[in-house]
Amino acid sequence: MVPLGPDSVVDLPGRWNNRVRLEGALDFVTSTVRNELPLALYQGGYVERELRERSADQMRAKNTAGFVLGARLTWTGRDCFLGQRHWRPIVSVAQQEVMGLRFTDDLFRLTFFGNAAYEDRTANVAPSAFTRIGYRSVGVGFMDQRTGSYLLLGLVQGGSFTEVDIRSASLYTAPDGRLLSLSINGEFHANDTAGNGYDRFNGLGAALSGRWAFRFGQDKYTVAAGVTDLGIVRWNGNSVHLAKDSLIDYRGIDITDLLDLDDVLIGEERLRDTFGLHYTTSAHNMLLPFRATLEFRMQLDDRTETGITIAQRNLPGHVPEAILHAGRRLGQRTLLGAHVGYGGAGGLRAGISARMRLGQHTWIDLGTAHLPGLLLGGARSMGLQAAITVGF
Amino acid sequence: MFRRSSAKLRPLLLAGVTVAWVGCAKEPARWDIDVLAPLVTSSMTIGDLVPDSLLTADADGAISLLYKSTLFAVDMDTVLTAPDTTFVYGAGLDLGLGTVNLPAGFVFDVQNNLTRFDVDDLQLRTLVLREGTLLVRMTNELTSGILGTFSFPGASFPNGSTELTAFATAGSPAQASTTVVQRDLAGVTFDLRGPNYDDVNTLATNISLVLDPSGDGATVSEGDSVLALLTYSGLVPQYARGYFGNRVIHVGPDTTSLDLFSNIVAGTLDVDQVDLRLKVENGLGVDIQVALDHLSAINTRTGNTVDLSHTIVQGPMNLNRAVDLGNGFLPSLYHAAMDQDNSNVDHFLENMPDKLGYSVELRLNPLGNVSNGHDFLYYDSRLRAELELEVPLRLIASSLTLEKILTPDLPGSANGHALISGKLNVFATNGFPFSADLQLAIVDDQGTVLAQLPVNGSIATGLLGGDGLVHTATDSRLTADLSEAHAHLLYTGGKLRLRAVFNTADQAQHVQIHDHYRLDLQVTAGGQYMVNGNE
Numbered sequence: 001m002v003p004l005g006p007d008s009v010v011d012l013p014g015r016w017n018n019r020v021r022l023e024g025a026l027d028f029v030t031s032t033v034r035n036e037l038p039l040a041l042y043q044g045g046y047v048e049r050e051l052r053e054r055s056a057d058q059m060r061a062k063n064t065a066g067f068v069l070g071a072r073l074t075w076t077g078r079d080c081f082l083g084q085r086h087w088r089p090i091v092s093v094a095q096q097e098v099m100g101l102r103f104t105d106d107l108f109r110l111t112f113f114g115n116a117a118y119e120d121r122t123a124n125v126a127p128s129a130f131t132r133i134g135y136r137s138v139g140v141g142f143m144d145q146r147t148g149s150y151l152l153l154g155l156v157q158g159g160s161f162t163e164v165d166i167r168s169a170s171l172y173t174a175p176d177g178r179l180l181s182l183s184i185n186g187e188f189h190a191n192d193t194a195g196n197g198y199d200r201f202n203g204l205g206a207a208l209s210g211r212w213a214f215r216f217g218q219d220k221y222t223v224a225a226g227v228t229d230l231g232i233v234r235w236n237g238n239s240v241h242l243a244k245d246s247l248i249d250y251r252g253i254d255i256t257d258l259l260d261l262d263d264v265l266i267g268e269e270r271l272r273d274t275f276g277l278h279y280t281t282s283a284h285n286m287l288l289p290f291r292a293t294l295e296f297r298m299q300l301d302d303r304t305e306t307g308i309t310i311a312q313r314n315l316p317g318h319v320p321e322a323i324l325h326a327g328r329r330l331g332q333r334t335l336l337g338a339h340v341g342y343g344g345a346g347g348l349r350a351g352i353s354a355r356m357r358l359g360q361h362t363w364i365d366l367g368t369a370h371l372p373g374l375l376l377g378g379a380r381s382m383g384l385q386a387a388i389t390v391g392f
Numbered sequence: 393m394f395r396r397s398s399a400k401l402r403p404l405l406l407a408g409v410t411v412a413w414v415g416c417a418k419e420p421a422r423w424d425i426d427v428l429a430p431l432v433t434s435s436m437t438i439g440d441l442v443p444d445s446l447l448t449a450d451a452d453g454a455i456s457l458l459y460k461s462t463l464f465a466v467d468m469d470t471v472l473t474a475p476d477t478t479f480v481y482g483a484g485l486d487l488g489l490g491t492v493n494l495p496a497g498f499v500f501d502v503q504n505n506l507t508r509f510d511v512d513d514l515q516l517r518t519l520v521l522r523e524g525t526l527l528v529r530m531t532n533e534l535t536s537g538i539l540g541t542f543s544f545p546g547a548s549f550p551n552g553s554t555e556l557t558a559f560a561t562a563g564s565p566a567q568a569s570t571t572v573v574q575r576d577l578a579g580v581t582f583d584l585r586g587p588n589y590d591d592v593n594t595l596a597t598n599i600s601l602v603l604d605p606s607g608d609g610a611t612v613s614e615g616d617s618v619l620a621l622l623t624y625s626g627l628v629p630q631y632a633r634g635y636f637g638n639r640v641i642h643v644g645p646d647t648t649s650l651d652l653f654s655n656i657v658a659g660t661l662d663v664d665q666v667d668l669r670l671k672v673e674n675g676l677g678v679d680i681q682v683a684l685d686h687l688s689a690i691n692t693r694t695g696n697t698v699d700l701s702h703t704i705v706q707g708p709m710n711l712n713r714a715v716d717l718g719n720g721f722l723p724s725l726y727h728a729a730m731d732q733d734n735s736n737v738d739h740f741l742e743n744m745p746d747k748l749g750y751s752v753e754l755r756l757n758p759l760g761n762v763s764n765g766h767d768f769l770y771y772d773s774r775l776r777a778e779l780e781l782e783v784p785l786r787l788i789a790s791s792l793t794l795e796k797i798l799t800p801d802l803p804g805s806a807n808g809h810a811l812i813s814g815k816l817n818v819f820a821t822n823g824f825p826f827s828a829d830l831q832l833a834i835v836d837d838q839g840t841v842l843a844q845l846p847v848n849g850s851i852a853t854g855l856l857g858g859d860g861l862v863h864t865a866t867d868s869r870l871t872a873d874l875s876e877a878h879a880h881l882l883y884t885g886g887k888l889r890l891r892a893v894f895n896t897a898d899q900a901q902h903v904q905i906h907d908h909y910r911l912d913l914q915v916t917a918g919g920q921y922m923v924n925g926n927e
Contacts, residue, residue, distance in 0.1 A: 040421065047423040114425030116918055176817050177428035177916035252430035252914055 004327050004337045004355050004365070005222075005297055005305050006148055013145060015360060016391030017078035023071065023387035027369050029346035030065035030380050032058045035373055038067075052112045054378070059105040064317030066345035070096040079145060086146045092139045092154070096229070098289045099132040100315025100345060110171065115180075118173045126169040126186070129316035133289060134159040135233065137207055147213040148224070158203020158233040161286060163189040165316075180250040189284050192238035202239070207231025207288055222297040222307075230290040240279040289315045303329040317345045333357040337367070346370075346381045353385070363389040422924040424812060431816075431915045438785070438824075438905050453906040455785045459652055463670070463687075463750060463777040464643050468769050471636060471676060471756070472514060474524075474627035479507050483601050484617035491613040497605035500538065500618065506586060507595040507622075513637030515592035515765065516584045522630035522771050524577035531619040532560035533568045534603070536610030538618050541600040546583040558620075562607070565616055577627070584634070592634060592765075597622070629771065633716075636678050636767040638757045645751040647690065652781075653744040657693065659792035659893065661742050664902040668737045669780040670704060672726040674711040676775060677768030681755040682709040682726075689745035698743040702735035704728045708755075711775075716768050741783065748779070785905035789826060789896045797835070798888040804925050806883045813879055814919025816872040820851040821912040823865035825903040827853040831891040832872050834881045841889075842881050847872045853897040854909070860901070862909060874919070 006013070028038060034055045040047045072094040081087040106123035115123065139154030166186035173180060191202040211226030290313070297307035306326040312318065321343035329335050335355040342348050353367030365387040368374055373382025438455050439447060448456050483501030485492065494500070509516070532538045543555040556575055563569035586594035601618050603610055674680055687700040699705075712724040732738040754775065757767070804810035818830065832845035849870035854862035882888065896903045 042421075044419040044421050047421050049424070052423065112423060112425065114427045114921065116426035116428040119428055173428055176819070177430055177918055178819065178914060180429055250430060252433040252916070255432050255434050 004335050004353055005307070007327075007329050007335055009332055010329060010335050010355060010357050011363070012357070012360065012391070019074075019076040019389060019391045021072075021074045021076075021387055021389040023074075023365070023385070025071075025383070025385040026067070026069050027383035027385075028065075028067040028373075028381060029344050029349070029369075029383075030063075031346050032060060032063045033065055033380060034058065035379055035382050038065075047112075049113075056105075056109060056112065058380075059108055061105055062102070063105065063108065064100075064102050064345045066098075066100040066313075066315055066317055068096070068098050070094060070098075076143065081142050084142075084144075086144050087142045088145055090139075090141045090143055090150060090152055092137075092141075092152060094137050094139075095134075096137070097132075097134045098315065099130075100289065100313070100317045101130050102317035103128045103130075115171065115173045118171070119177070120173070120175045122170050122172045124170050126166040126184075128164075128166045128169070130162065130164040131289065131316050132163075133161040133233075133286070135203070135205075135288070137229070139207070139209060141210075147215060147222075149211055149213045150209075152209040154207045154209065154229075154231070156203075156205040156207050156229075156231060156233055156288065157201055158191070158205060158235055158286075160191045160202060161189070161233075161235065162191075163187075163286065178251065180248075182248045182250070183246075184248075185245045186243075188240075188242040189235075189286075190240050192236055193240060194238065201236070203233040203235035203286075205231055205233035205288070207290075211293075220299045222295075224293075224295045224297075226293045226295075228291045228293075229288045230292075231288045233286050233288060235284040235286060237283045238281050239284045241282055241284065242279050287314055289313055311344070313344070315345070319343050319345075327353075349381055351383065361391045363387075363391075365389070420924045422922055424920050424922050426918070427921050428918040429916065431917050433914045434912075436911045436913070438907060438909060447907075449907045453908055455905045455907055457781070457783045457785055459781040459783075461648065461650060461748070461779050461781075463648060463748065463779050464646070464752060465777070466641065466643060466754065466775040468629070468676070468771060468773045470641060471678070471769060471773075472511065472516075472629055472632055474509065474511060474519075474624075474629065476623065476625040476627075477509060478621055478623040479505075479597070481505065481597075481599050481620040481622070482617055483619075485612050485614050487614055489614060491611060493609060493611050494536070494603055495609040496536065496603055496607045498603045498609065500534070500601040500603055501599070502601075503599040504587075505597045505599065506591075507597045509584070509593045509595070509624075511593055513639050514632075514634060515637070516632055516634035517592055517765055518631070518633040519582040519584055519629055520631040521577045521580050521582070521627055523626055523628040524580070525623075525625050526556070526575040526577055527621075527623040527625065528556060528558050528573045528575070529570065529621040529623070530558045530560045530573075531568045531570050531621075532563045533565045533616045534610045534612055534618060535562050535564060536607045537561050537604030539602045539604060540618075540620055541602070542620070542622065543598045543600075544582075545587065545596045545598065546585070547595065548581040548583075550579040559604075560618070562604075562610070565613075577624070579630075629769070631768065631770055633677075633766060633768045635761045635763070635765045636756055636769075638760055639755075641754040641756065643750075643752040643754060645685075645749065647747040647749045650745055650748055653746060655794045655796065656744055657793050657795040657891070660790045661744060661792055662788035662790070662902070663738060663741060663783055664786040665784050666732055666738045666741050667782040668730040668735075668740070669782075670726075670728040670730070671778045671780060672709065672711060673723045673774075673776050673778070674726070675714050675721055675723040675770070675773040677713045677716055677721065677763075677766070677773075678756050679713050679758065679762065680711040680775065681758045682711060682777075683753040683755070684709070685751035685753065686749065688749035689740045689743045690747040690749050691743050691745050692747060694743075696743050697749070698736070698740050698745075700730070700735060700737065700740050702728070702730050702737070704730075713763070713767070714773065716766075721768075721770055721773060741781070752777075786902045787896065787905075788899060788902050789894045790899060792894045794892045794894070796890045797839075798890060800882065800888055802879075802882060804883065804922075806885075808922075808925050809879060809883050810922050810925035811879055812920040812922055812925075813876045814874045814917050816874065817916045817918070818849075818851075818870040818872070819914045819916070820868045820870070821865050822851050822868065823854045823862055824905070824909045824911055825854055825856055825862050825897040826894045827851055827897070829893040830870055830872070831889075831893065833889045833891075834878060834886040835889045836886060839889075842886050843878055845872050845874060845878060851911075853895075856897050856903070860898075860903060861906065862897075865910075865912075 037055045074092040077089040081089045107125040136157045137154040139152040141152035143150035169184040207229045209228045213224035293311045295309040309323045312320045323341035325339035327337035337353040349370040351369045367385045369383030370381045373379045538560045540558045558573040560571040561569045587596045689698045715722040730737045828851040834843045851868045852866040855864040857863040
């Protein structure tokens with residue numbers, strides 16, 4: 001979602017020495033999956049077959065999905081930081097949970113319906129990829145209150161991650177299930193299985209966030225480039241790793257005494273031995289799912305602005321997203337905005353946002369990245385963002 | 393008026409739930425999928441159905457079953473048992489002597505005794521002990537210490553000594569002193585012919601009681617006494633020689649278990665040829681006459697019993713004595729061979745017994761003391777009867793049913809079934825000359841049938857050529873359905889009972905099993921599985 005642009009009437013930038021902002025965001029994006037399915041998965045319990053089939057009916061050969069769930073607390077101090085008149089110090093702490101997914105139609109159907117429907121057929125489950133990471137960061141930096149440019153350097157505590165990259169894979173199910181032939185070339189990484197708590201440092205890293213903005217044409221036009229969480233995490237030596245590049249033909253576990261079937265049925269350890277699915281452990285370096293943006297804003301009049309933003313996130317299934325946005329001030333306290341975007345991990349999205357100043361020191365931001373996702377049961381993608389800012 | 397549409401409310405609810413995302417406790421999501429996968433493959437020859445150690449094959453690959461079982465065994469301790477025995481020796485002042493003063497070193501008493509061992513009807517001349525203990529307990533009422541010397545002229549101890557001494561300190565009639573001395577008898581040889589070498593079971597025992605030579609003597613009154621108890625205990629013979637008597641030892645009636653047919657629960661078996669050999673090994677140095685009262689094949693499942701009809705149950709078997717080699721023995725062997733021509737051993741075997749019943753009478757020395765007292769036994773001497781069964785696997789099987797109870801390890805638990813329902817497919821390529829029908833049932837711990845699983849199809853027999861051999865294997869397919877109710881029974885403690893019913897290809901002629909015959913099986917399953925169903 002694109003944040004609303006600055007407005008001196010609503011924001012009252014010169015009135016406060018300190019500003020504390022608490023914000024949270026959830027953004028779920030998908031090209032084909034109906035929102036009801038991830039909601040049902042999250043709620044738990046039995047997921048109805050009809051619900052799964054509604055999403056399955058919308059699948060294409062290649063599908064994408066992703067989500068961002070985060071919260072951030074930021075303090076911005078008074079100006080004259082480091083002797084610079086317009087610079088203000090920033091300290092920010094954040095918690096992020098980010099996921100990106102690229103998958104095939106067959107992989108979706110295998111996962112949610114099984115392989116029985118693929119009898120005497122081959123299911124193509126690649127190219128597919130999945131990345132999920134949860135991390136916490138603490139950053140310090142400064143911002144230029146004239147342009148909104150800022151720089152933040154942060155320390156990252158890695159909580160958990162899962163990374164799957166299936167470059168090529170297919171599963172053939174013979175008639176009557178007499179043979180399963182799996183061809184796979186892929187890799188799997190995950191964090192230390194000992195735990196993901198806040199007291200655990202499964203990974204440690206650093207990240208940089210910043211935005212450089214340039215105004216011209218008597219401040220009518222703004223061009224800005226930015227990046228959020230550009231950095232790396234090194235996961236500890238207990239991170240698990242599995243790489244496979246093989247063809248496995250499985251005809252059942254070979255036993256000598258057919259009458260001794262007690263331990264045959266779906267013993268996980270025996271299946272792992274059969275398929276050679278045993279992890280190794282080693283440290284792992286991972287780029288954070290940074291987000292890079294390039295934006296252009298134009299002030300139409302003293303109340304209205306418009307612009308375009310190009311964004312790209314470092315996650316599987318994500319392509320550059322183009323967002324057209326516009327905002328207008330209503331009265332002295334309220335900003336309204338709307339945007340239409342295409343790309344990212346989903347398709348066309350349309351959202352709205354609003355900022356309202358309460359009194360002289362408090363601002364409330366609300367918005368949704370995709371309004372239909374909140375209104376229509378069959379929609380794909382949805383998002384919510386909220387923030388409260390206090391200046392003093 | 394309100395109009396509510398659940399469809400319109402749902403997205404708002406979706407948003408509301410989403411906002412309440414963090415901190416909500418929830419159960420894992422689960423969903424059912426349809427899976428189709430192979431379970432097991434197996435390839436069996438006759439060696440996989442019957443342990444290889446029981447099978448032999450001739451040059452043509454024709455298989456024979458060779459099965460051995462011990463019928464009964466009589467160990468050495470049945471023939472000779474030396475009980476624990478205590479001998480009491482006492483010494484005191486004769487009545488009428490009043491009180492006398494005895495000096496130090498005075499010989500209070502000397503006895504030359506003959507110790508007779510009670511060993512039933514045996515007349516032992518020599519006994520070498522493997523284990524045993526001699527305990528001497530001396531009680532002294534005299535006011536002087538007493539030195540007791542116990543010598544055994546007829547004994548030979550490993551250290552060469554034949555004496556044992558014990559010293560009891562001074563005591564009194566009111567408070568006698570006691571001393572205990574123990575001697576290990578392992579390796580001791582007893583000549584039980586007595587001091588004149590003309591007796592049996594007799595050991596000379598000489599006792600000397602002397603007042604402490606370094607003491608002050610003692611004043612002894614009438615009634616003051618010294619008592620010595622000699623206890624022989626834990627005697628285990630290593631070797632014994634003598635005459636073991638003319639006596640009868642009864643063995644049984646008893647049964648011995650036979651596990652050859654333990655998995656067969658129904659059906660009939662018709663074998664073409666049976667050879668049953670009785671081998672009796674006599675490791676005792678005694679002539680023995682064995683009278684086999686009966687030998688029965690007992691099938692506790694059907695309740696049928698077949699008594700063996702042969703000369704060995706009609707008359708006694710005479711066993712020669714073993715040969716004493718001096719430091720060991722050479723057992724004598726007796727063989728009796730039974731087949732379908734000289735007995736009913738085929739019917740005996742076709743009863744498929746799980747127990748053999750027998751009753752045996754052993755007559756030792758039926759002709760008396762013909763060895764002139766040279767019967768012998770060693771510690772590991774025994775009389776053992778062994779049955780050896782040889783059956784060429786050339787047979788006719790009619791509804792011969794093997795049964796196995798399985799406890800499958802299903803994913804999930806009684807509260808969370810991961811497996812909901814399913815269908816088993818069995819693909820068979822059969823090169824054996826018999827067909828097989830499979831029966832599946834769910835039973836409880838007592839074997840009571842809770843449900844029958846319908847099985848469609850059967851495993852067809854391999855095709856026999858004109859030479860009676862299988863030349864072409866046949867392919868077959870069976871299916872068995874496992875419903876949701878069946879799965880629930882398995883999850884809640886039910887076991888899977890698998891029965892295989894075999895019928896040979898030719899019910900009129902015996903078919904020979906060969907070592908190269910094989911049965912290839914593959915089991916696949918298609919079913920409904922609940923992802924996270926075990927959470």
